[in-house]
Amino acid sequence: MRTDWLADRKTYSPKASGGDRHGLWPTKVHAFLKSFLPLQNPPNYQLVCDELERLCKFTRARSTVEAYVKTHFSHLVPKPPSRKRVYRRFRRAKIGELWQHDSSIHQWWPGPRKQTLLLTVDDHSGLNVAGRFVTSDTTWDHFLHFREAFETHGIPEIVYTDGLSLFGPSSSDDRTDPKSQFQRALCALGVTHLVAPTPQAKGKIERRFGTFQNRLVTLLAHANVKTWNHANDILQLEIHRQNYKTNRSTGKIPAQVSADAVLTGNTSMRPCPPSPLLDLHLSLRTLRRVNNDHTIDFEGHNFEISATKRKFVTIVHHPNTKFWVLEHPPKDAWPSVLGAFSL
Numbered sequence: 001m002r003t004d005w006l007a008d009r010k011t012y013s014p015k016a017s018g019g020d021r022h023g024l025w026p027t028k029v030h031a032f033l034k035s036f037l038p039l040q041n042p043p044n045y046q047l048v049c050d051e052l053e054r055l056c057k058f059t060r061a062r063s064t065v066e067a068y069v070k071t072h073f074s075h076l077v078p079k080p081p082s083r084k085r086v087y088r089r090f091r092r093a094k095i096g097e098l099w100q101h102d103s104s105i106h107q108w109w110p111g112p113r114k115q116t117l118l119l120t121v122d123d124h125s126g127l128n129v130a131g132r133f134v135t136s137d138t139t140w141d142h143f144l145h146f147r148e149a150f151e152t153h154g155i156p157e158i159v160y161t162d163g164l165s166l167f168g169p170s171s172s173d174d175r176t177d178p179k180s181q182f183q184r185a186l187c188a189l190g191v192t193h194l195v196a197p198t199p200q201a202k203g204k205i206e207r208r209f210g211t212f213q214n215r216l217v218t219l220l221a222h223a224n225v226k227t228w229n230h231a232n233d234i235l236q237l238e239i240h241r242q243n244y245k246t247n248r249s250t251g252k253i254p255a256q257v258s259a260d261a262v263l264t265g266n267t268s269m270r271p272c273p274p275s276p277l278l279d280l281h282l283s284l285r286t287l288r289r290v291n292n293d294h295t296i297d298f299e300g301h302n303f304e305i306s307a308t309k310r311k312f313v314t315i316v317h318h319p320n321t322k323f324w325v326l327e328h329p330p331k332d333a334w335p336s337v338l339g340a341f342s343l
Helices: 002-007 027-039 045-056 062-072 139-153 181-188 199-222 228-243 254-264 275-281
Strands: 099-106 115-122 128-134 158-161 192-195 284-289 295-298 301-304 312-318 322-326 337-342
Touching: 027 045, 045 062, 099 139, 099 199, 115 139, 115 199, 128 139, 128 228, 139 181, 139 275, 139 284, 181 192, 181 284, 199 228, 228 254, 284 295, 295 312, 301 337
Parallel strands: 099 158, 158 192
Antiparallel strands: 099 115, 115 128, 284 312, 295 301, 312 322, 322 337
């Protein structure tokens, strides 16, 4: 039709369709199909083509035979019995042996910009150990997220993330200097950081985000969410529901699996450090020069600190909240604190 139109665009007029030009196949072919198709399980359409050519001298492409059979003789094609789909997803042997963690930037509810969901899942039980909506994907937001998880469940053995520069490009279990603030904090808490080589390598957390996107967007819209606190309230309700709902892969309830593992000692979790230690570990670090009058400049203000011979000191701070001034970066033991201030 396009060829005819290009040849004469001004006077071209499409003609009526010719309809089904092929018609039904010969009676002999129909008789063969009726006797031959029920004998196949599953159907082999290439074999049908070969036999049609041999016995009926009737030649057609395999795809044509398949389409004709499905249209006219579908009732003669044996259907395989439905089987329950089997998922082979390997899991760690203990709770806390590995936590999968990631963030998902998505339009979770109507707003001027997309929101970010932080989520952490225990690999053994499938339990959602923590989740929260944040305005941006920053190190400090991840620290707040993990602090909640640590204080609720304890310290895991391994945290598994992608290769985002925020997390650091290499593992921290090789006894080299950490590559990021995130790795530095995990290393100080005795947590190994593993980096997934591909998105497929952390499939559990990726599938979990798919589940939450399919459900939360609707729930948040129905609740007419306008504020971050309201969104996080809805999120916690859904996390609780998922934790106490039978997992399709394992056929078990994640919260029950986790509770049973704790009772039987099948856990790699360690107790959470005291809150003051978490304050220092889950914090941002930076250097500041000491002025001649034993003061430092930070966040646009001048602060007086204890006398020190060092020209540079380490700032350990919680953004917009408080900070500490240390003589040097902590290594095996915490150095002297030269000052503690609120912002």
